[in-house]
Amino acid sequence: MANETLSPSGAPARVSHAQSSQPGHEWWRTAVIYQIYPRSFADANGDGIGDLAGITTRLDSLAALGVDAVWLSPFFRSPQNDAGYDVSDYCDVDPLFGTLADFDRMRERAHELGLRVIVDLVPNHCSSEHVWFQEALAARPGSIERDRFMFREGKGENGELPPNNWQSIFGGPAWTRVTEANGEPGQWYLHLFDSTQPDFNWKNEWVWERFREILRFWLDRGADGFRVDVAHGLMKAEGLPDVPEPEEGESLAEAMMKPDEVPYWAQPPVHEVYRDxxxxxxxxxxxxxLCAEAWVEPLSRAALWVRSDEMHQAFNFSYLATPWEAPKLRAVIDESIAAFGEVGAPSTWVLSNHDVVRHASRLGLTVHAAAPASGIGPASEDKPDEVLGLKRARAATALMLSLPGSAYLYQGEELGLPEVIELDDHVREDPTFHRTNGEVYGRDGCRVPLPWEADAPAFGFNDSGASWLPQPAEWSAIARDAQLGDPTSTLELYRRALALRAEHELGSGSVDWINLGDEVVAFRNGAITVIANLGEGAVELPAGEVLLSSGPLDGRAVPSDTAVWVRAE
Structure with a gap:
């Protein structure tokens, strides 16, 4: 284990590149934060997997895009059974991605460009190869080492049955039985995700202290904060009771995803962790x-994670999952602003990330109009209309970036990248695909490496042409350099929207609704009028200067699936 709990020598002494703001005016309240999935962003050494040095070479492009911060998915030491979310050392960089010195250079360059750096932290579980878990396996039942994880005796005459009926989020049982030192079958350990990701016991103070040390390690290195994976999961109900029996027509796996009903999601004691x-x-x-990945409904409950003494932001998955329907969008915007505002926090807005189908494809589906996290593949019945999906995605982004609060972008969405559907089974790496024997495609389709240059090897992802997931040949036409300077491109739409958002301070504004019909989302935010037409007929524009349009206008009319920003004259 490399420097698991030690601060690096020569690191900044608990001082960021920016001083603290007055309460209520902190940078994160209005920030646009760009998610980098490191293995797919940019590859400096040509091995086909992105790395920190590659990120450093491309940070200028993100500064030019107009974002305020970058959030990096895990780059810690890991066996990579779940693309880095199985951590074997929280205080070192996996050699796939470089070194701690590479992180320092990346963070320094980001700060020079005015970009803050957010680190992805995984506190619900670690890798089964982490020294802490290996110590637990070597120890006896009831030992202090095993108490750091969720070890339990099995049911049945000889303990041959799992302790309860919990199922893994990735498919299959959430319990794995170990073989004890004497060679006999022994206790079971809990893993809400893959069997190589054992859950921590967050009722153990030792676990709390280790994570305080991990937080300080990265804060001392200049990190500006943390996105917290499975932030609603850490605590489990006393006694680890069974999940209630599924309703008619519902699978146990579906029943287990209900945060109000399952005994390991959103347990009240979890909030004490984040207060600490x-x-x-x-x-x-x-x-x-601190930003919470907390899949919790309703929004009023998700807002509990961002009370004044807990986290600062929580992902707005309710917004991400809202279908492309005007009444539902108006309702979720109102609910979001009210729920987060009630606890003094900004709402966040997000349309894509590394766990869901890209919204340029998702919004072109006919059946799954919300956010299928199960992916799309060659045999999927519902495949997207790519033209319609991109048109709606551009409008959805223009709408999202006009809203007050903070927005999250996922790498490649500024290029209009679609989900990659035609991936052969043998190249897929998502554990969901393998644990379900290919019944669920998983998330590989939204994780394909980015196209930077139309005519370069691997489209500029590296110089060697290697790519851990194959890039579609047609991505040449939507590579970044092919879009740069083209006023009709998705890239230029994002650049202009972000510049206008900053110029008109939309992130600190408010929503004043305008009634233009059931199929239109329309409001004023300061001097800007926003109109998103989700209906079939055109909508007349009000008087004023058109500052932004997600697609061509029909004279002074807004066509279907188009969003426009207008400044009153």
Missing amino acids: WHKVLDEYEGDRV
Whole structure:
């Protein structure tokens, strides 16, 4: 284990590149934050897998795009059974991605460009190869080492049955039985995800102290905050009771995803963890931030994660999952602003990430109009209309970036990248695909390496042409350099929207609704009128200067699936 709990020598002494703001004016309240999936962003050494040095070479492009911060999915040491979300050392960089020195250079360059750096932290579970879990396996039942994880005796005459009926999010049982030192079958350990990702026991103070050390390690290195994976999961209900029996026509796996009903999602004691972490971040200057990945409904409950003494942001998955229907969008926008505002936090807005079908494809589906996390593949019945999907995606982005609060972008969406559907089974790496024997395609389709240059090897992802997932040949036409400077391109739409958002301070504004019919989302945010037409007929524009349009206009009319920003004259 490399420097698991030690601070690096020569690192910044708990001082960020920016000083703290006045309460209510912190940078993260209005920020646009860009998610980097490191293995697919940019590859400096040509091995086909992106790395930190590659990220550093491309940060200028993100500064030019107009974002305020970058969030990096895990780059820690890991066996990579779940693309880095199975961590074997929280305080070192996996050699796939480089070294701690590479992180320091990347963070330094980002700060030079005015970009803050958010690190992805995985506290619900670690890798089965982590030294802590290996120590637990070597120890006896009931030992202090095993108490750091969720070990339990099995049911049945000889303990041959799992302790309860919980199922893994990735498919199959959530329990794996170990072989004890004497060669006999022994206890079971909990893994809500893959069997190589054992869950921590967050009722053990030792676990709390280790994560305080991990937080300080990265804060001392200049990280500006953390995105927290499975932030609603850490605590489990006393006694680990069974999940209630599924309703008629519902699978056990579906029943287990209901946060109000399952005994391991959104348990009240989890909030004490983040109150503790909030105090750690308060030791540091520069408005360090915690963002929760908490799949919790309704929004009023998700807002509990961002009370004033807990986290600062929580992903708005309710917004991401809202179908392309005007009444539902108006409702979720109102609910979001009200729920987060009730606890003094900004709403966040997001349309894509590394776990869901890209919205340029998702919005072109006929059946799954919301957010299927199961992926799309060659045998999927519902495949997207790519033209319609991109048209709606551009309009959805223009709408999202006009809303007050903070917005998250996922790498490649600024190019209009679609989900990659035609991936052969043998190249897929998502554990969901393998644990379900290919019944669920999983998330590989949204993780294909980015196209930077139309005529370069691997489209500029590297110089060697290698790519851990194959890139579609047709991506040449939508590579970044092919779009740059083209006023009709998706890239230029994003660049202009982000510049206007900053110029008109839309992130700190408000929503004043305008009634233009059931199929239109229309409102004023300061001096800007936003009109998103989701109906079939055209909608007349109000008087004023058109600052932004997601697609061509019909004179002074907004066509279907188009969003426009207008400044009153």
